[in-house]
């Protein structure tokens with residue numbers, strides 16, 4: 001489906017050129033949605049200033065040259081010079097009949113987008129922050145793909161660095177084949193904490209752990225094998241969570257910190273050669289331009305510690321370089337918690353200064369806000385321990401199952417399990433996605449699972465209801481029937497459907513999945529009004545009935561496509 005606003009933009013480009021000459025062809029016509037029409041074009045106001053003329057006169061000239069025959073009603077000029085645009089129902093209907101509303105056609109598609117998301121840490125529990133980086137990143141990845149971009153997923157897991165010394169030594173102490181070791185794949189925190197406690201209380205252990213880090217970074221074969229085992233246990237754990245969450249990440253997308261190990265020395269050398277890095281207090285540091293502390297002193301990014309070790313920042317510098325050079329990114333998104341904002345600003349600035357990040361490659365930190373508990377603090381268990389993500393998700397599924405039982409549908413045990421998972425997980429993901437990604441929100445299962453309001457269950461229910469209507473049509477002849485938009489509620493619904501392309505383009509441009517949520521919620525509400533006002537199965541004639549069935553089917557397709565890119569399914573029945 002081509003986008004409605006780009007169609008209007010094209011027509012305005014011609015009108016502006018004819019009205020004021022070629023210099024004005026590419027002028028933004030400033031098309032916005034409007035209370036009084038479908039859209040309004042506001043370009044006459046800035047142009048009037050520039051051309052020292054009255055905005056209404058400018059608007060009149062544009063309208064005289066504007067060819068919207070067969071698309072819009074005659075444009076009206078309102079207020080100081082707004083051009084009101086209203087599509088004809090015939091145009092909307094023809095567009096729906098001839099194109100697929102759930103597909104997107106965009107001239108700007110085809111870019112390569114590297115998306116860094118999820119990124120949990122090996123031998124550690126994933127926390128609610130990782131839930132959100134996973135869910136938002138996956139939604140962005142799927143949206144870019146539907147839009148027509150190529151996505152390269154990079155799961156930058158924390159699989160390297162000093163903690164691995166103690167983790168490997170602890171693994172040796174408990175025995176690789178022991179239950180304690182296997183338990184990492186189910187309950188990683190226990191293992192991590194035991195290693196940590198020994199490290200803090202047992203000096204011999206701490207010495208062994210430090211030596212082990214050196215061996216690991218030096219590429220010692222036996223050490224690397226032990227490390228592989230640890231990562232393997234964690235992989236089982238991550239994949240369990242990913243499968244519960246129904247996200248697209250697979251082992252092929254793993255690109256942890258460790259893969260950059262061999263690049264770190266070269267990264268430091270290059271920065272030194274370019275005069276960007278220097279020794280300060282024994283550590284190799286870069287002081288990127290424009291970053292200063294409270295007293296105006298330049299802020300360092302440490303890229304090699306005084307003991308010769310490299311850290312998180314060095315790895316991220318190597319990663320930017322790799323994503324441009326080897327992965328050929330046109331744009332790189334980093335879906336990571338907001339507290340790391342400064343880190344990424346510095347990394348991107350240094351990468352630009354070093355010439356690793358060309359002008360035309362854009363990097364963006366998609367900042368992820370906190371998930372809070374009832375007390376307004378980061379969500380934890382009652383005892384204060386970090387929450388176990390798997391348990392949280394299982395609880396959401398159990399609650400969804402309980403509501404399904406109460407409500408109706410005689411599900412078989414099997415179907416109930418399937419739908420409960422779709423609804424429970426969908427509810428958690430949608431709650432994550434429907435607020436702006438950089439704001440915090442309170443984790444509240446009751447609200448997430450509410451059947452009305454801007455929630456997944458509300459949208460899933462709308463979808464399931466359409467399925468049920470379509471099942472009741474005794475033939476599927478309507479799928480080829482033409483859509484007519486005779487009633488106001490039908491026209492509103494048609495217009496809403498044709499907005500899908502625009503909202504998708506917006507999500508892609510500004511990394512804002514919550515806009516898609518708002519769109520889908522509005523669409524479901526338009527469907528409800530339509531359904532209340534326009535009888536479908538008992539319409540006055542076969543033509544009207546088939547048109548409304550097909551319109552309903554198109555709503556289902558757009559709902560499914562939209563929820564689909566958010567990583568949420570629509571159950572057959574609910």
Ligand code: ARG
Nearest residue numbers: 116119120121156157158336
């Ligand atoms: N593992 C890190 C954490 O849990 C997130 C890594 C994000 N990605 C990156 N390129 N630094 O906070």
